[in-house]
Amino acid sequence: MPRSSPDLLTHFLHAQETLYGPITTLPSSASTWTPPPHSGGHQGRYLWTDAIGVLNFLTLHHIHPSPPSPTHYLTLATRLIHTVHNTLGRTRTNPPTYLPNASPAxxxxxxLRIGKPSSTGPDSDGQYHHYLTLWMFALNRTSVASGEGKWNDLAVELGKAIHxxxxxxxxxxxxxxxxxxxLEKVLVGSEGNLDPLDGFVVFRLVQAYKQSTIPQDVGDGKGVLEDEIEDYARILKRKGRQRVAxxxxxxxxxxxxxxxxxxxEEWADELVGRGGEVVYDLFEDDRCLDRDMRFRxxxxEFGAAMGIRCVAEQEAEKDRAxxxxxxxxxxxxxxxxxxxxxxxxxxxxxxxxxxxxxLIPGAFQRGFFGPEPVVPERTLYD
Structure with missing residues (x-):
């Protein structure tokens, strides 16, 4: 995976520091760092934002040419993880308690709560499946980056709890x-476009890492999260070809x-191909970047750029990429x-x-930290 230019890294660091403070020059050790409550949401924490914050710290851990110490940014990532768990893994009451079914162990x-500012109303706090799977992905990548399986084990725990x-x-x-x-009452009963796909992909990545750490002669031959993955596959088959919005x-x-x-896997190649056609239509036919920025x-749009770069990195030799x-x-x-x-x-x-x-998708990208654990191949569509 190529290193990033100094200009990109400067902008990357500035963006990360708007939330997490002077991360390159902490006044004390990274191991005692407390993330400032600047991520938005309840008590300054918002699950989607901090999941990306963790992934950005992991990116810095891998690419920064002169970190204060070899594990500086990895430590900041794990400190942020602990802070999110201590805040969004607990109730909004004073004093807070663990969410139902959770415990110190x-x-x-x-x-994990979303972190919405309000406890009631149409935009109240609650739990979103796609936020939770992104957090599972961040935990999985923390294990991949650090070599410590305990973070992926937490992803397994979270997946089993929410699924x-x-x-x-x-x-x-x-x-x-x-x-x-x-996790007792449905607040929005509609089905998200990407929720089944998120689960199908992220749960498989978490499963593959866990299986790579288990001796082959241990267990009953059935992979962790196997039943959950089959549930996602069943919904995807029922829906048919994934809609590209x-x-x-x-x-x-x-x-x-x-x-x-x-x-x-064929479904992924087909989906990326159709996604590329939508990108072309948006930029060339609809001229989306010519629209008034006040209404964008x-x-x-940064989410689109991140996804596009991930695809381009994997298919660098293809004209489409x-x-x-x-x-x-x-x-x-x-x-x-x-x-x-x-x-x-x-x-x-x-x-x-x-x-x-x-700017730098880094930890979002397949193979960024090196060879990935082997994920068993699956067929979605006949």
Whole structure:
């Protein structure tokens, strides 16, 4: 995986520091660092934003040419993980308690709150499946980067806790979008476009890492999270070909998710191909970057840039990949003049961390830390 240019790294660090402070020159040891409450949301923590924050720290751990110490940014990532678990893995009460079914020994057995500022109302706190799977991915990547399996074990714990709560119907063949904080009541009953795909991909990555650490003569031959993965596969087969949305963030996350299996599984190659066509249509036919910036959201476009770069990195020798990378560059260049002097608002934290990941996807990319654990091949569509 190529190293990044000094200019990209400078902008990456600046974006990360808008949330997490002077991370290159901490006044004390990284092991005692407390992440400032600047990620938005309840008590300064927001699950989606901090998941990307963790991944950005892992990227820095791998690419920074002169860190204060060899494990400096890895330690910051794990400190942020602990802070999120201590905040969003507990109730909003004073004093806070562990979420239902969680405990000090099993801190993620109750899931993790979104971190919404309000406890009630149409945009209340609760739990989102796609936020939780992104956090599972961040935990998995922390194990890959550090070689310590305990982080992936937490991802397994979280996956087992949340999975049954988001499945409904007599045959458990449909998912819901949002659950309440305690994972007891459905708050939004519609099915997210990407939720089954997120689960199918992330749970398999977590499973593969766990299986790579288990001696071959141990166990019953059935992989951890196997039943859960089969549930996601069943929903994807019921839905048919995955819909590729023209929404920038949805499109980017689709490309990112599918790129983990391109060149290996037909459904992923097909999905990335159709995603590339949507990218072309958005930029060349709809001229999406010519629209008034007042009516666009930077973080959603940065999601598209991140996904595009992940695909381009895997298919660097294909003409399509080269063309797609141009569109990622155009998104970043379009917003770059507005990133340092923009007025702060409630979207500033998520915008800044996603700007960093759009510049250097790093830990989001397959193979960034080296060879990946072998993931058993699966067929989605006949």
């Amino acid at each position: 099993h801190p993620l057995s109750g899931g 049954p709560r988001f499945f409904v119907g007599q045959k458990r063949d449909r998912m819901v979008w949002k659950m309440d904080v305690g 023209a929404d920038m963030l949805d499109l980017g996350m689709t490309l990112w998710t599918a790129h983990w299996f391109t060149g290996r 959201l930077a973080f959603r 080269v063309d797609l990378k141009v569109y990622a560059d155009r998104i970043v260049e379009c917003w770059k003049p507005h990133m340092n002097d923009a007025e702060e608002d409630e979207l500033t934290p998520i915008t800044q961390v996603m700007y960093a990941s759009a």
